[in-house]
Amino acid sequence: MDWNDLRFFLSVARSGSLTQTAAAMGVSQSTVSRRIGELEASVGMTLFARHATGYFLTDEGREVLRHAEVVEDGILALERGAAGLDKTPTGTVRVATSENLATDLIIPALPVFRERFPGICLELITSNTTANLSRREADIALRVVRPERGNLKVRRVGHMTYSVYGSRDYLDAHPAIPGEPLEGRHIITWDESHAHLPAANWLAQTHPGCKVALVTTSLPTQIAAVRAGLGLAVIPDFLATGDDFVRVVPPEELFSNEVWLVTHADLVASARVRAVSEFLADHVVKTNRDLAG
Known part of the structure; x- marks a missing residue:
């Protein structure tokens, strides 16, 4: 066979x-x-x-x-x-993470990584679906939910906060009602297949009757929709850059996530996996002030 x-x-x-x-x-x-x-x-x-x-x-x-x-x-x-037996940091390493962490956190740091480890080829797997490290769907994962099972090495490397944001023009056209920052305003949110995500949960629990302007399946589209003036959205603070983003609900009234670096325990000794893990951990720690708003 x-x-x-x-x-x-x-x-x-x-x-x-x-x-x-x-x-x-x-x-x-x-x-x-x-x-x-x-x-x-x-x-x-x-x-x-x-x-x-x-x-x-x-x-x-x-x-x-x-x-x-x-x-x-x-x-x-x-x-x-x-x-895990290789002693030289060369070869391919597959990293699974969310699209926003890949595009706004990992990729900007890759030129420095490439200079330091020219023999390593990174494969970035971006999805809201959790990659199975035991089945080698990835070698490393950068996650905002701590895995509870599996033969894994899990390390906390950061803390990410969220706020509700709107564009300056949208907020000027839809003034706030005192004490009700979402009242009379539209929301940009996740579709049903992503209802398990913290932002979708927070909206469902705290503002179940909110008026929805747009439903999407990715955070970049929500950010673009806020920038276009369609309404408000829950966005990680480190992604809300530019003068056109105005905080409507502060992070202390929402939720936050720890950022976890996860590696299968069998790969800890691998030189290439260790090199990527340490680089990602150091980079996230250095940028943690931005992640935490």
């Missing part, structure tokens, strides 16, 4: 889609289909029920999935252990 066939099987089992698997693994859909067919032929059973809406595991497929995940855990542990 080919481990690569199992990799394709695991991806299709988790996504239910040839298209998503093909995109994630950088191959064609026909290649994914062929590899799944080869695996089914090798085990002598049908692992997926094919439907127009996707691929669904059969009973046999669910049993194979259970064993395949055990194999995957062993191989990934071997890869992590081997990666």
Whole structure:
């Protein structure tokens, strides 16, 4: 049995889609289909029920999935252990974080990093979905939510505050009602798939009846909408730059997040992973005054 066939099987089992698997693994859909067919032929059973809406595991497929995940855990542990043996800071390091931390915190510091570690290639994975470090979806994560499970090394490196902001022109056109800073004003907020985020939670709990002007799926679009004068939004203080941003509700009336640097424990000894971790930690600590508003 080919481990690569199992990799394709695991991806299709988790996504239910040839298209998503093909995109994630950088191959064609026909290649994914062929590899799944080869695996089914090798085990002598049908692992997926094919439907127009996707691929669904059969009973046999669910049993194979259970064993395949055990194999995957062993191989990934071997890869992590081997990666931890390297003593030279060269190679690729995958860093998972949110888009705003990547574009406004990490990327501006990369020229200095490149001068210091020219042999390391960084891959930035930006998503609001948490990357699984145990499955090597990333080597390092910079997060605002502390992970509670997994064989991870977790380090607090910063503190991020939030405020409600509006543009100067919008606030001039919509004067505040004393004691009610959001009353009579519109809000820019997150869609339902991001309702778990702290900003969405705060708005839902403290201002459930607020008038919504725009719903988006990313923080950069909310910042652009505030700048365009569409309404108010909850924004990290370090991103609210420029004279056109005016604080409407201060951070002490909202919430704050710790910033956590997370690495799989098996990779702590890796020279390249350690180099990136230490650089990110030092950089976040140095910029913590900005993060905390």
